[in-house]
Amino acid sequence: MxxxxxxxxxxxxxxxxxxxxxxxxxxxxxxxxxxxxxxxxxxxxxxxxxxxxxxxxxxxxxxxxxxxxxxxxxxxxxxxxxxxxxxxxxxxxxxxxxxxxxxxxxxxxxxxxxxxxxPKGLSLRESMIIGTAGFTAALALLRMEDNRQTPALGPLAVTGATGGVGMLAIDIFTRAGYAVHAISGKNTHFDFLRDLGAAECIDRHQLVFSGKPMDSARFGGALDNVGGAMLAGLLPLIAPYGNVAICGNAGGIGFESTVMPFIIRGASLLGIASAGTARDIRDRVWERLATDWKPQHxxxxxxxxxxxxxxxxxxxxxxxxxxxxxxxxxxxxxx
Structure with missing residues (x-):
């Protein structure tokens, strides 16, 4: 060399x-x-x-x-x-x-x-704005759709929406045809999130969970960057056969929940570990990121x-x- x-x-x-x-x-x-x-x-x-x-x-x-x-x-x-x-x-x-x-x-x-x-369709600069953050968001959607997630199940919640993963998830999920409900504690940035495509913005500080093992379905699925109490609160709100992809632990590494969302509604919890993703899946993700899932913002x-x-x-x-x-x-x- x-x-x-x-x-x-x-x-x-x-x-x-x-x-x-x-x-x-x-x-x-x-x-x-x-x-x-x-x-x-x-x-x-x-x-x-x-x-x-x-x-x-x-x-x-x-x-x-x-x-x-x-x-x-x-x-x-x-x-x-x-x-x-x-x-x-x-x-x-x-x-x-x-x-x-x-x-x-x-x-x-x-x-x-x-x-x-x-991939054709991406510049070097664009690929690094996407980087691990966008790859993680797209990998989550790929895994969710491989597990039968569709826009018909309802909106996708995105927690930690003002971070890199959250913003790119809003853009990518919207491009893929989903309504996105952005959850963040930084409500001063809600107009920005709407410009990225968020159909609804939810103030994390105003989001109150019932604490019930099951509650009325509110989301078709979710991408959770937070973990902890946020993840526990989201699971009872997921529609039948919806998916929650977890990729972060800003709210803690542990959470308390029940088996009810899984055995009554068939909800799935998907772990997103982007660092060690197999090469064939990497290729699929980057191909989508350069084409129909390419973020517009x-x-x-x-x-x-x-x-x-x-x-x-x-x-x-x-x-x-x-x-x-x-x-x-x-x-x-x-x-």
Whole structure:
């Protein structure tokens, strides 16, 4: 493979000097092994990235590593004939910033098995506004529809609607023909959510659950980013044979419920673990994201664009619960 000159990366350490992350100059020899060497144009900031970059969460399983669970760029060299110099590619999850170097470096080396050719219909920039957040939302819908979810069952509730996953879910689900009811504690952003396609906005602070094992069906299904009491409250409100896809735990990792929604209404609870998604499913999701499910409001959802140097401040902002929309990271000088 061609070897680039030393380059910049946001690198995370945990050693005798303590846990720390910052900009360093490294060589390609320091990168994790892989078949495909990519010059990174864009990455993004996810909650998981903020936890990893700040040390507030145990995300990395080895050190040191470059942060960033998303990456998109151009192939520089490859030992796999499926990829050639100049190809546009992307990667989300797949162990990035956990067991191998992530997208917060001007170069990344990837296994070809997890390198996705950029689908026609998406630019590198668009693919990283979508990133793990949009992939998660689309994966949830794919799993729900594989389990017979349809618009005829009723509206889909989306919790945590002002976050990256929530906003992209509103856009994607609406594109797919669903009425979306957005649930958020940030009611000052309700007009924005309606512009993205939300048919109804519900103030989380005004949402009162009855506490009954079963209640009148209100939603055909849901994508829950919150967990905890929110998940417990949603389940009794799901229509017969509707699905609740769970992808976050902002409200806690535990919840109390009963078997009634499952054995009386046939509701299903689907776990969405985007990081380890099998390659064939990844390909299906990205194909939909580039075609009939492509979000229509990507530039509005990308509420910030930052450089590698600005990442620590963004991490603090996100962990303080002040994030809104998606943060795009411009990595390459020519991005």
């Amino acid at each position: 061609n070897t680039p000159s030393p380059f910049r990366a946001f690198r995370i350490h945990n050693d005798d000097a303590g846990y720390r992350g910052g900009i360093e100059t490294i060589s390609a020899d320091a990168l994790s092994a892989g078949d495909v060497l990519v010059q990174v144009a864009y990455s993004s900031v996810n909650y998981k990235d903020a936890l990893a970059g700040s040390g507030k969460g145990k995300i990395l399983r080895q050190y040191p590593l470059n942060g960033g669970i998303d990456a998109a760029g151009t192939v520089v060299a490859s030992t796999d004939p499926a990829f050639k110099e100049g190809d546009a590619v992307l990667c989300t999850g797949s162990g990035l910033s956990e067991v191998r170097d992530g997208g917060y470096g001007e170069y990344i080396r990837l296994p070809s098995a997890w390198t996705i050719p950029l 990507l530039e509005r959802i990308a509420t910030r664009e930052v450089t590698l140097e600005q990442l620590p401040a963004i991490f603090d902002h996100m962990l303080a619960g002040e994030s809104f929309g998606r943060t795009l990271v411009r990595v390459g000088a020519d991005a």
